[in-house]
Amino acid sequence: METPDTAAEAALTEQVVARLAGTPDPRLKTLMQALVRHLHAYVREVEPTEEEWFAAIRFLTDTGKMCDGLVRQEFILLSDTLGVSMLVDAINHRHASSATDTTVFGPFYIPGMPDRAFGENMAATAGTPALVHGRVCSADGTPLRDAVLDIWQTAENGMYSGQDTAQPHGNLRGRYRTDADGYYAIRTIVPVCYPIPSDGPVGRMLAATNRHPWRPAHLHFMIDAPGHRTLVTHLFNQGDPYLDSDAVFGVKPSLQVAYEERDAGHPLASRFGFDGPFREARYDFVLEPRVLAPR
Numbered sequence: 136m137e138t139p140d141t142a143a144e145a146a147l148t149e150q151v152v153a154r155l156a157g158t159p160d161p162r163l164k165t166l167m168q169a170l171v172r173h174l175h176a177y178v179r180e181v182e183p184t185e186e187e188w189f190a191a192i193r194f195l196t197d198t199g200k201m202c203d204g205l206v207r208q209e210f211i212l213l214s215d216t217l218g219v220s221m222l223v224d225a226i227n228h229r230h231a232s233s234a235t236d237t238t239v240f241g242p243f244y245i246p247g248m249p250d251r252a253f254g255e256n257m258a259a260t261a262g263t264p265a266l267v268h269g270r271v272c273s274a275d276g277t278p279l280r281d282a283v284l285d286i287w288q289t290a291e292n293g294m295y296s297g298q299d300t301a302q303p304h305g306n307l308r309g310r311y312r313t314d315a316d317g318y319y320a321i322r323t324i325v326p327v328c329y330p331i332p333s334d335g336p337v338g339r340m341l342a343a344t345n346r347h348p349w350r351p352a353h354l355h356f357m358i359d360a361p362g363h364r365t366l367v368t369h370l371f372n373q374g375d376p377y378l379d380s381d382a383v384f385g386v387k388p389s390l391q392v393a394y395e396e397r398d399a400g401h402p403l404a405s406r407f408g409f410d411g412p413f414r415e416a417r418y419d420f421v422l423e424p425r426v427l428a429p430r
């Protein structure tokens with residue numbers, strides 16, 4: 136039953152929405168008016184105390200202070216751990232079933248990493264040697280020549296270069312290209328599971344809600360090819376203990392891959408310069424053609 140107080144609260148919401156009616160950009164108008172409606176609805180539902188409201192402001196302020204503009208992006212981490220990043224990803228990548236699934240971008244990408252040769256080793260730190268290879272094709276099966284695969288992963292200590300200043304510049308990062316038949320090959324180390332940074336407000340939020348900060352082992356990919364939508368995805372290690380409880384909700388069954396044991400006598404060992412046992416993972420990526428907007 137509506138009371139004079141609740142009627143005034145609803146009227147305030149509509150007053151703010153109306154104040155935004157003159158926004159020149161139609162999309163911005165839609166975004167801002169919806170934001171006000173949903174934010175006000177949340178406040179009316181939970182009825183925060185003034186102390187809780189100030190705590191929320193401090194939390195967001197602390198989140199901003201943890202962002203350094205290069206490696207640490209606490210707001211992306213917050214979006215990831217609340218499942219918002221995966222929801223945005225799902226909405227923006229409704230694609231044909233034949234295309235490779237997307238997943239979260241993550242907060243640790245660094246642009247401008249080294250261009251690497253076919254099969255070049257991107258690992259300057261220790262780990263279990265691995266070869267990750269396969270093809271990049273269009274949805275109709277056409278191999279994509281000169282597709283660019285931008286790759287990044289953590290070292291065995293669970294940290295990315297840039298995040299860990301002790302690692303060499305560009306360690307476990309690089310830009311590879313497919314050959315004339317759409318094949319790619321990456322020498323690296325087997326990825327490991329790791330905790331997301333928990334020394335900031337996001338970590339406090341996870342602890343307060345009895346959640347762990349761990350991500351299953353994975354290799355990041357951002358793949359570009361002319362005429363196709365950019366693919367941002369991961370390859371997750373099959374059998375990882377955190378596949379069912381990824382802190383950022385990024386796992387999809389189609390993105391899991393096995394790292395099979397190979398010995399030094401395997402044909403791939405001599406081809407790619409392995410002088411001892413290594414692991415092999417194979418995965419083929421399918422890119423969705425870019426649909427041009429009508430003129």
